[in-house]
Amino acid sequence: MQNNTDITARINALKKEKNAVILVHNYQLGEVQDIGDFVGDSLELAQKAAATGAKLIVFCGVHFMAETAAIIAPGSKVILPDSHAGCPMADMIDAAGLRRMKDELPGRPVVCYVNSTAEVKAESDICCTSANAVKVVSSLPDDEIIFVPDQYLGYYVQQQTGKHIHFWPGYCPTHARILPEHILELKSEHPNAPAVVHPECRPEVTAVADEVLSTGGMIRFAQRPEISELIVGTEMGIIHRLRKENPGKRFYPVSEQAVCPNMKLITLDKILTALETESHAVSVTEEIADRARLTIERMLAIKA
Ligand code: 13P
Ligand code: SF4
Numbered sequence: 001m002q003n004n005t006d007i008t009a010r011i012n013a014l015k016k017e018k019n020a021v022i023l024v025h026n027y028q029l030g031e032v033q034d035i036g037d038f039v040g041d042s043l044e045l046a047q048k049a050a051a052t053g054a055k056l057i058v059f060c061g062v063h064f065m066a067e068t069a070a071i072i073a074p075g076s077k078v079i080l081p082d083s084h085a086g087c088p089m090a091d092m093i094d095a096a097g098l099r100r101m102k103d104e105l106p107g108r109p110v111v112c113y114v115n116s117t118a119e120v121k122a123e124s125d126i127c128c129t130s131a132n133a134v135k136v137v138s139s140l141p142d143d144e145i146i147f148v149p150d151q152y153l154g155y156y157v158q159q160q161t162g163k164h165i166h167f168w169p170g171y172c173p174t175h176a177r178i179l180p181e182h183i184l185e186l187k188s189e190h191p192n193a194p195a196v197v198h199p200e201c202r203p204e205v206t207a208v209a210d211e212v213l214s215t216g217g218m219i220r221f222a223q224r225p226e227i228s229e230l231i232v233g234t235e236m237g238i239i240h241r242l243r244k245e246n247p248g249k250r251f252y253p254v255s256e257q258a259v260c261p262n263m264k265l266i267t268l269d270k271i272l273t274a275l276e277t278e279s280h281a282v283s284v285t286e287e288i289a290d291r292a293r294l295t296i297e298r299m300l301a302i303k304a
Contacts, residue, residue, distance in 0.1 A: 007268045008035055014275040021054040022271070023069065025061035026215040027237035027263040030244075032060050035268065039241060041216030042068075042114050043129040049073045050300065058274055059282070060266045062087045066282040067118050071289045072296055081270035083280040085262045087115050089200075092170035093149040095119035101146060105166055110146045111137055112295065113153055115172075118284045120148065122291035127299040130199050131214035134160045139302055152176075156199040156206055174260040175200035178233050182254040183208050186231045190252060196221055197233030197254075209233060222246055235260050 002010075012035075015022065023045050024036030033039050038048050042065060049057060049069035057078045059066035063086045070078040098120055102110065112124035113133070121127055128136035130153060137145055137157050145163055147154035149170030158165040175198055183195050183205060194210040196218050206212050213221060215238050222230055222242050229250040232239060236259050242251045274280070284292065 004031060004268060007272050011035055011268070011272050011275060014272070015058075018056050018275065018278075019054055020056035020058055020275060021048075021052050022058045022060060023048055023052075025065060025237075025263065026219065026241055027235040027260055028060050028266060029237065029264060030240035031268055032266055032271065033237075033240055033244075035271070036060065041129065041131055041214045041219075043131040043214065044216050045069070046072060046114070046129070046296065047300065049076070049078075052076065056275075056278065058271060060271065061085070062090075062260075062262050063282070064090045064115055064117065067284060068114060068121075068296060070282045071118060071121075071284055071292050072300075074289070077278065078282045079274050079278060080280050080282050081267075081274035082265040085265040087172075087262060089113075089149060089170050089172045090115045090117055090120075093120055093168050095123050097168075098123045098148060101148070101166070101168065105144075105146055108144045108146045108166065109140055109142050110148065111140070112148050113150045114296075114299075116149055118288050118292045121295045122288045124148070124295050125298070127295045129214065129299075131216055132299065132302060133157050133199065135302055136299055137161050137163060137165075150200060152202055152206075153199045155203050156212060159203075172200040172260075174235055174258055176202060177257045178202070178205055178255050180204045180208050183231060183233060186252050186254060190229055190231065190250075193229040193231050193250075193252065194227070195231035195233060195254075198235075201233055205233060218242070219245070222249065222251070234258065235263065237263060 066080040110124040148168035151167040154167045196211045197209040233254045
């Protein structure tokens with residue numbers, strides 16, 4: 001039985017030997033965040049993957065994130081330490097379903113949330129993340145947009161842009177467990193703490209929040225000097241980074257139930273095995289990757 005210090009030392013040695021980088025999402029377990037070369041939100045991780053030039057990318061997140069990295073960094077081998085780490089929202093739509101929607105609503109551009117499969121990205125015109133969804137939709141000249149698969153993010157974008165959004169009824173089961181009363185209770189206990197929530201939350205929840213932000217946006221918001229306490233409406237994993245980077249500030253998670261079980265599948269043991277065996281490699285067929293890459297690159301061309 002190895003302890004975490006031994007495992008970390010072996011991970012670091014193998015990383016060097018194999019010219020690997022470890023990219024980590026803000027929702028990962030604390031010990032996984034602590035060994036990452038870079039910790040960030042979906043947009044920041046996609047940008048890093050595109051820029052790294054590393055031979056091997058160990059992606060500590062869920063499948064669609066590793067797949068996005070594999071598409072935009074074709075020169076790197078991308079591995080996901082647990083092949084079962086998926087995103088239920090991404091699996092709520094497939095390419096055939098999106099094609100049917102496009103047939104019913106011809107002529108409308110398709111914006112796909114990055115939480116989607118490569119096949120769905122390949123059928124879409126432009127991708128977005130929670131950090132840039134409003135900007136991406138605003139950049140389009142059209143007044144009517146097809147937005148898949150997150151209905152709540154789509155609803156938020158509609159509110160912010162005034163455009164007519166045709167939704168797909170997908171949602172994140174983790175964020176759907178956050179309810180307005182969770183925020184309101186914490187606000188009455190901590191009247192000076194602003195509440196930030198993720199746009200994957202229900203509209204009733206975003207309605208009672210002070211700010212609606214991506215996980216990267218929350219990290220930056222918490223760094224503001226005027227913030228001494230914060231109510232945090234997203235997956236619990238982000239609390240580790242918020243507390244680590246802001247000693248002395250207080251962070252109140254809105255619900256202990258806001259845990260993404262898929263994000264928690266990645267452990268230090270599995271990262272070590274992934275580096276030793278270079279599995280599980282994430283790959284996308286060339287035809288799909290070429291089309292999906294255009295969708296992602298159109299997004300990356302829009303400056304944050
Ligand atoms: P961010 O891009 O804000 O990190 O969100 C990713 C995600 O999966 C939220 O559930
Ligand atoms: Fe998918 Fe929700 Fe988990 Fe994010 S938190 S990866 S949207 S299931």
